[in-house]
Amino acid sequence: MGRAELTRPIQASDVEEIKNIVVDLRDLTISAELEVLDVGAGGESVIFRSLGREIYGLESAEEEMNITREKGIEDIVGAKIHWIQGDAREMPLDDRQFDVVTSFFTCMYMRDTENKQKMLNECYRVLKADGVLYLWDFSITTLKQVFVGKLEILLPGDQAVSVSYGIGGEEKEQSLEGMKEIAANAGFTLLQEEVNSPYFFLKFGKK
Numbered sequence: 001m002g003r004a005e006l007t008r009p010i011q012a013s014d015v016e017e018i019k020n021i022v023v024d025l026r027d028l029t030i031s032a033e034l035e036v037l038d039v040g041a042g043g044e045s046v047i048f049r050s051l052g053r054e055i056y057g058l059e060s061a062e063e064e065m066n067i068t069r070e071k072g073i074e075d076i077v078g079a080k081i082h083w084i085q086g087d088a089r090e091m092p093l094d095d096r097q098f099d100v101v102t103s104f105f106t107c108m109y110m111r112d113t114e115n116k117q118k119m120l121n122e123c124y125r126v127l128k129a130d131g132v133l134y135l136w137d138f139s140i141t142t143l144k145q146v147f148v149g150k151l152e153i154l155l156p157g158d159q160a161v162s163v164s165y166g167i168g169g170e171e172k173e174q175s176l177e178g179m180k181e182i183a184a185n186a187g188f189t190l191l192q193e194e195v196n197s198p199y200f201f202l203k204f205g206k207k
């Protein structure tokens with residue numbers, strides 16, 4: 001049995017919850033002529049809302065796409081998400097299609113290094129030769145069964161979104177250095193690094 005495996009209902013003491021994590025996306029801009037793919041684009045569709053323009057959204061979960069639709073987020077933004085249902089580790093996309101790929105707290109759901117590597121290899125493959133990857137994610141070191149980060153995301157136009165992203169069970173540990181190594185193995189060059197514990201932002205170039 002793994003050290004974090006439970007044989008009883010989950011309790012508050014099994015959860016590491018980090019509150020009041022502010023992610024400021026008010027200055028996030030990507031030129032309108034660049035093709036953007038957001039990986040794990042459903043739910044609150046934070047990247048789409050931040051950019052306020054047409055994007056391609058890869059999402060594995062139909063229910064997450066439905067949440068975006070039910071919230072009327074495309075109408076609110078006044079632009080379209082071109083949905084692609086599929087797996088970030090095996091994207092149903094051609095090589096070198098996008099100028100920018102974004103991943104907003106999606107890598108954590110790949111869990112182990114092998115699956116994160118598959119995802120970043122795919123991000124590299126679908127980017128054009130001078131493409132850029134923007135990656136936000138948590139450093140997760142807890143020994144508890146469940147990790148939850150509660151984010152307050154600041155968007156342009158004085159908007160804000162409150163979301164909680166959580167993950168439980170084995171193989172949820174994730175580190176900044178580990179992610180940089182995985183990205184380097186995929187072929188990426190690190191362009192920018194910002195650490196706002198417990199989350200980090202990394203920007204990588206394809207060359």
Ligand SMILES: C[S@@+](CC[C@H](N)C(=O)[O-])C[C@H]1O[C@@H](n2cnc3c(N)ncnc32)[C@H](O)[C@@H]1O
Nearest residue numbers: 040041042043044045046060061064087088109
């Ligand atoms: C924490 S959410 C990302 C942020 C979310 N787009 C938002 O704006 O709130 C992670 C998203 O990645 C999706 N996801 C998880 N595993 C995936 C996979 N293997 N392939 C594609 N999407 C995946 C989840 O369904 C979820 O919508």
